[in-house]
Amino acid sequence: MQDEIQCEYGRLTVVTTDSCEVNGAFREGLGAAFPFLSDQDRTTAASLELIEETDPTHRPLLPTTFLLDSYLRMVEVWHGFWFWANPTAEELRQGLREITRREQPSYDAQSIWKHGSASPAAGIIAPVVWVHEDDEGRETSRGAHHGPPRAVGDVHAPSRIEARPWTVHRVEQEGQTVAMYLRKLPRV
Secondary structure, X not given: OHHHHXXXXXXXXXXXXXXXXXXXXXXXXXXXXXXXXXXXXXXXXXXXXXXXXXXXXXXXXXXXEEEEOOOOOEEEEEEOOOHHHOOOHHHHHHHHHHHHHHHOHHHHHHHHHOOOOOOOOOOOOOOEEEEEEXXXXXEEEEEEXXXXXXXXXXXXXXXXXXXXXXXXXXXXXXXXXXXXXXXXXXXX
């Protein structure tokens, strides 16, 4: 499922009580392309109350899955003490679908494309948002921009898929939200 999540700009992270070396070997063995973090001293687990209380000697972690939105807010939590309490791939998919529906106006692409792009304040709630558009001005995705808005003509970031950079095509403001509408530079 890692490929599906990363294709949709999602992120995965695993936290274990194992050493970094063990995590590295496990990650390599799985072919995982996401980080495995070590909480050997269980500091983070204790602060989140994820220590299994039935074994005070070994202090294992409760298997827990957090589903976070783009603002890193917990949308869903599964405590997998019982096998059946762990999320299925389909439950994760459904949760991610709801987050995407809430945050991405282009989830309902045909209705948005009739107007080009959604308004600056649609979807992601942030002081400054970036909006990717295709060459025809149709919105494809949006996200929170960290920092002040860039000016028209400025390069925003390179494309993850191809070498053409995203540049600011126009800037609009609606209420407290500034949207930078980005398009890729033409192919040379």
